[in-house]
Amino acid sequence: MSNLALNMQLKSKLPGVSTTIFTVMSQLAAQYKAINLSQGFPDYECSPQLVELVSKYMRSGYNQYAPMAGILSLRERLSEKQEKLHQAKYAPDTEITITAGGTQAIFTSIACLIRPDDEVIIFEPAYDSYSPAVTLFGGLVKPVELSAPDYKIDWLQVAKLINDKTRMIILNSPNNPTGRTLAEEDMLELIRLTRDTSILILSDEVYEHLVYDGIKHLSVSHYPELWERSFITASFGKLLHTTGWKVGYCLAPEWLMKEFRKVHQFEVFSVNSAVQYAISDFLQDERNYLEISDFFQTKKDFFLNLMLETRFDMLPCQGSYFQSVQYSRISDEDDTALAMRLVKEFGVACIPVSAFYSKGTDHQVLRFCFAKKQETLEKAVTYLAKV
Ligand code: GLN
Numbered sequence: 001m002s003n004l005a006l007n008m009q010l011k012s013k014l015p016g017v018s019t020t021i022f023t024v025m026s027q028l029a030a031q032y033k034a035i036n037l038s039q040g041f042p043d044y045e046c047s048p049q050l051v052e053l054v055s056k057y058m059r060s061g062y063n064q065y066a067p068m069a070g071i072l073s074l075r076e077r078l079s080e081k082q083e084k085l086h087q088a089k090y091a092p093d094t095e096i097t098i099t100a101g102g103t104q105a106i107f108t109s110i111a112c113l114i115r116p117d118d119e120v121i122i123f124e125p126a127y128d129s130y131s132p133a134v135t136l137f138g139g140l141v142k143p144v145e146l147s148a149p150d151y152k153i154d155w156l157q158v159a160k161l162i163n164d165k166t167r168m169i170i171l172n173s174p175n176n177p178t179g180r181t182l183a184e185e186d187m188l189e190l191i192r193l194t195r196d197t198s199i200l201i202l203s204d205e206v207y208e209h210l211v212y213d214g215i216k217h218l219s220v221s222h223y224p225e226l227w228e229r230s231f232i233t234a235s236f237g238k239l240l241h242t243t244g245w246k247v248g249y250c251l252a253p254e255w256l257m258k259e260f261r262k263v264h265q266f267e268v269f270s271v272n273s274a275v276q277y278a279i280s281d282f283l284q285d286e287r288n289y290l291e292i293s294d295f296f297q298t299k300k301d302f303f304l305n306l307m308l309e310t311r312f313d314m315l316p317c318q319g320s321y322f323q324s325v326q327y328s329r330i331s332d333e334d335d336t337a338l339a340m341r342l343v344k345e346f347g348v349a350c351i352p353v354s355a356f357y358s359k360g361t362d363h364q365v366l367r368f369c370f371a372k373k374q375e376t377l378e379k380a381v382t383y384l385a386k387v
Pocket of ligand 1: 020022023038039040041176
């Protein structure tokens with residue numbers, strides 16, 4: 001360690017945080033030349049039409065700052081889409097902001113609200129960015145642990161956690177990593193528990209269009225009592241197979257969006273302009289987002305059928321592009337140990353789901369991403385069948 005580092009005795013703001021499990025597993029996959037079903041991103045191309053649109057806008061000189069909140073036509077598209085699909089109204093000028101990906105939208109929602117000692121209820125297993133963002137602003141994470149195989153929320157347990165300090169509840173449906181979706185009764189419980197309180201909701205709906213077997217995504221925006229207290233975050237990376245473009249958005253009623261933008265403007269100021277124009281054009285054809293769920297249903301079914309040949313046991317997957325599995329027929333080792341062995345000895349990288357619990361709770365579950373080409377999935381399962 002350098003002298004400066006020693007002298008400053010820097011006290012980390014996030015002492016418990018190391019490199020994200022996604023980075024760790026993707027690096028291991030590269031190192032061991034394994035098939036990477038760990039980090040959630042497609043290994044196939046996005047629509048050539050979309051790439052063409054981005055190039056067109058870049059060539060036509062759309063290369064300077066976009067407005068801070070995002071280009072208006074894209075916000076208008078999102079407003080129309082939210083109204084059509086969820087009967088929820090968001091004013092493009094005051095209630096929608098384009099962000100640098102879903103994770104920034106999550107971070108900013110937390111940053112603009114959470115103060116020291118505010119309590120934030122999180123359902124675990126949870127996407128790994130929620131808790132560090134809360135901690136960074138002095139908030140206290142109150143985890144509600146959900147268990148395999150059905151990961152159902154016990155709302156009585158949630159009710160017991162709620163007190164005067166509860167500032168926010170973070171939801172994620174369809175859920176990463178479990179693939180579970182919230183049902184109508186969950187929404188009604190949430191309405192009941194938050195009524196007459198000042199609790200706000202952060203609803204991460206990034207997998208909104210990735211729902212299967214006839215399930216309908218329930219957005220908090222559909223329920224007026226939740227709409228008025230919620231930030232909704234999402235990403236075009238997941239919707240359009242463009243995770244590398246890092247463009248997402250946040251929807252919230254004006255009084256919340258006002259605070260969101262105060263932080264957003266100093267965090268990123270604004271987001272890639274040519275990409276926003278291109279996405280705005282592309283979303284004019286609603287098939288470009290409505291057909292996504294059929295596209296992924298095929299992938300999910302394909303992967304699931306192949307996996308039946310292995311000794312892994314499939315957990316239910318109602319949404320997202322992740323299939324979770326248990327492995328009691330294979331081993332009793334912990335999930336991280338098995339994930340390490342899979343990447344090193346069998347050539348397939350996945351994510352151990354204990355990484356999504358603040359206490360590292362291990363239900364011996366692994367998460368595989370099926371947003372991959374057929375041949376990638378086929379090859380991966382040939383390797384997994386040997387386990
Ligand atoms: N959301 C993706 C996943 O869960 C990746 C996010 C990331 O790498 N930060 O795998």
